[in-house]
Amino acid sequence: MSKLTIAIAGATGAVGQQMLQCLEERKIDCELRLFASYRSAGKAFSFQGKEIVVEELKEESFENIDIVLGATENDITKKWMPWAQKHHAVVIDNSSAYRLDPNVPLVIPEINPEDIQKHQGIIANPNCATIIALVALNQLHQEFHIHRMIVSTYQAVSGAGVKGVKDLENQVKDPSIPSTAFPYPIAFNLIPQIGDFDENGISKEEWKLQNESRKIWHDPNLLVNCTCVRVPILRSHSESITIECDQPVNIDKARELLESAEGVKLVDDPQNQQYPMPLDTSDQDLVFVGRLRKDPSDPTGHSMILFCCGDQIRKGAATNAVQILQALIQNQN
Ligand SMILES: NC(=O)c1ccc[n+]([C@@H]2O[C@H](COP(=O)([O-])OP(=O)(O)OC[C@H]3O[C@@H](n4cnc5c(N)ncnc54)[C@H](OP(=O)(O)O)[C@@H]3O)[C@@H](O)[C@H]2O)c1
Known part of the structure; x- marks a missing residue:
């Protein structure tokens, strides 16, 4: 099986930076792409011994991405969500934009992990x-x-x-x-x-x-x-x-x-x-x-x-999202 490609949308923010650290700590085996606004394009962060350069998030950014960890505000998330869906990337989102949508599971892995399986492309992380x-x-x-x-x-x-x-x-x-x-x-x-x-x-x-x-x-x-x-x-x-x-x-x-x-x-x-x-x-x-x-x-x-x-920022956001990611990976294997 080829390596999973994971993207963080909003990688330079409080939650995005913590996601990077959680992926590293939990030794998630993946290719990682980092996206943020044009203001951050070109900044670089280290991940699993490699430098990863932040790219400006654009319509084609999610091509060949398997899973997106979303860490942007609601209005930005609503803008890029259709781009992720066009490329069939599964999104684990931290904003509140989709949390109450009946087609979107809202998951705390310690409480309702079974809901992850009901996803139709988006899984929401609850409010912190x-x-x-x-x-x-x-x-x-x-x-x-x-x-x-x-x-x-x-x-x-x-x-x-x-x-x-x-x-x-x-x-x-x-x-x-x-x-x-x-x-x-x-x-x-x-x-x-x-x-x-x-x-x-x-x-x-x-x-x-x-x-x-x-x-x-x-x-x-x-x-x-x-x-x-x-x-x-x-x-x-x-x-x-x-x-x-x-x-x-x-x-x-x-x-x-x-x-x-x-x-x-x-x-x-x-x-x-x-x-x-x-x-x-x-x-x-x-x-x-x-x-x-x-x-x-x-x-x-x-x-x-x-x-x-x-x-x-950890259990209220990044860690919870990475736990959902781990459950998704486990279910795929
Ligand atoms: N902070 C928390 O404790 C917490 C907890 C739970 C959930 N959340 C939710 O998580 C999400 C992120 O919160 P945060 O606290 O990490 O916010 P933040 O620190 O303000 O970070 C926002 C991120 O969004 C990026 N961004 C802004 N405009 C963009 C654009 N046009 N295109 C692409 N990326 C853009 C920013 O990139 P630039 O650096 O380039 O501007 C930055 O990476 C929010 O929905 C928030 O409600 C936050």
């Missing part, structure tokens, strides 16, 4: 805050059946790409430098807006947690109440989550389940100041979960609260 929450909650959902969750997110600036990182780095040195990725200064601040608001005051990012979780868990009745906040953290999103379940919750059982949950590290010893924090979860692939406790405001005993953190 959704991936981190669902990896943390999946075993609890299997045991207690979550019907409602109340979530507050604390989202790192790198969630807004390379520009977001530059804003924070610039503003900690000089707070008068204006933001390019956010509506307000982000250093020494936080911003309770990620994405545009609808007429009810709910932001696009906040809807993603409900709509995408319903699709991944195949549960159209799941209810999510979410507040998304951008915080001056470079990397790793954190989330405070209250879950309401059909079954009464048991904290010891929840700990036991999380000890062995795939993709999870239980860090839950608050008496000894052990709990998840974004500095500890950055640049690795596990979602850390801790601060497990019953909800004292729910006398029925059906609710519990937890705190989780995960690297949203």
